Amino acid sequence: MDEFLSRYLITIVAVVFLILVIGRILLLMRRARKIEKEGVEVDAVISRVEYEADPDDGDAYHIYTRYVDDMGAERESIAGIFAVAEYEEGQEVRIRFIPGEYDMVRIVSR
Numbered sequence: 001m002d003e004f005l006s007r008y009l010i011t012i013v014a015v016v017f018l019i020l021v022i023g024r025i026l027l028l029m030r031r032a033r034k035i036e037k038e039g040v041e042v043d044a045v046i047s048r049v050e051y052e053a054d055p056d057d058g059d060a061y062h063i064y065t066r067y068v069d070d071m072g073a074e075r076e077s078i079a080g081i082f083a084v085a086e087y088e089e090g091q092e093v094r095i096r097f098i099p100g101e102y103d104m105v106r107i108v109s110r
Contacts, residue, residue, distance in 0.1 A: 035106050039096035042067050044105070046091040047076050061085045065107070070099040077105045 044067035052060045097105040
């Protein structure tokens with residue numbers, strides 16, 4: 001009986017984890033579509049590249065951009081997390097962001 005409950009619990013945990021992962025992926029996809037559809041495109045500069053070593057999930061590079069938003073204010077927002085260093089500080093790029101939602105932008109071209 002304990003073995004049955006143990007397997008049942010493992011299955012439940014796995015299903016919940018899978019639902020959370022799928023939900024996160026769907027949320028990111030919806031956000032990307034919204035940025036593509038409603039976003040404002042502007043010139044930006046890569047302001048920071050932060051390296052994060054992770055022996056379990058692999059290394060990651062957090063890419064930040066500096067740009068002037070739709071209200072004329074200078075902002076810095078994360079543009080993504082990449083497995084390889086595709087960008088370097090000072091590099092000019094084009095980004096797209098949602099006015100009023102400056103927590104994340106998408107790089108649209110180099």
